């Protein structure tokens with residue numbers, strides 16, 4: 476039996492927030508790291524993005540610092556890029572929603588005024604890039620004596636980006652007596668050396684990418700331009716292929732609701748379909764699963780999170796309407812088909828901003844999934860302006876995450892225009 480968040484002895488405020496985010500059960504790194512951090516150990520976590528590592532350290536740290544206290548921060552998370560700092564800060568705000576903890580994000584690329592004001596109002600947890608943290612510390616804006624939790628997230632990347640001198644400096648000025656957590660996607664000798672230097676009797680947790688997908692499952696992807704075309708393709712596939720029992724995975728409740736409504740009304744009829752997501756009551760959810768398991772209904776639409784841990788196997792088709800963000804979920808989902816030598820089919824629908832995540836999945840399973848052509852009977856819709864902007868924004872963020880010197884597509888355009896007048900040098904501005 477896998478653990479629940481309650482088993483991890485988190486307090487009610489945190490459990491409620493986790494439930495609201497729709498996390499039904501802890502991921503592997505959360506299950507392993509949370510009890511160790513709660514017990515007061517230094518932890519070295521080797522885990523990639525997409526494993527749930529952020530919540531794995533934030534939850535126990537928030538639990539430990541518990542409620543707003545004094546004016547000085549008690550926990551500091553250092554991360555390599557401004558985008559990552561913003562993401563971690565956002566996660567902390569969401570997870571800490573039912574606490575009164577004050578979280579401040581510090582990063583470069585803009586003036587420090589607002590950040591200083593935020594600090595002055597009192598803070599419990601700081602998420603920062605090393606450079607900006609040090610700048611503000613030197614300006615006398617960050618009292619550090621209260622810090623007793625330090626997290627280095629994506630430590631390998633911070634080293635790659637040459638942040639080691641700043642990190643060393645920060646280690647010199649913060650209290651010696653503190654808990655340290657170090658997360659890194661890789662465990663190279665440099666990371667090992669850093670962990671020896673900075674962690675005290677650490678316990679190491681390693682999340683090894685789980686293996687391969689079943690050979691009896693035929694996997695394929697469809698590359699599509701927008702949401703509406705995904706819907707059209709889904710309808711087409713139901714009408715033109717023999718789908719006996721399918722689970723359709725969607726990233727959010729809204730998407731799941733839309734997919735469900737479309738199939739229910741236009742394609743399979745109410746008797747043949749159920750939906751499963753965190754907003755549905757426990758009974759509805761159990762009934763949905765039972766109806767599907769018994770074979771009474773043909774299709775189950777589920778959000779990524781609601782579907783974690785449910786045990787339904789022997790389906791003929793798994794359709795990933797969206798690419799999962801917990802990359803291992805891809806493997807687990809595919810495992811639901813193709814059991815006991817039965818052939819299974821797994822299709823994944825990919826929009827352009829999902830390529831990045833799918834690439835990571837392919838790396839994880841060390842397989843390149845073949846692409847199928849969109850059947851000619853599927854209507855290709857125009858992409859609405861807003862949807863396109865959203866996708867481009869997401870792609871920009873992904874590129875920034877991979878390459879912190881990347882200034883974004885709009886900057887690229889500007890730089891190009893500038894070239895004709897002045898010989899635009901590559902931007903010398905240092906990112907923090």
Ligand code: AMP
Nearest residue numbers: 498500501502524525526527528529530
């Ligand atoms: P991370 O590896 O921390 O970047 O997390 C990847 C994604 O997984 C984020 O979108 C999180 O919101 C989500 N996530 C984290 N923990 C869980 C969980 N226990 N169940 C479902 N999703 C999660």
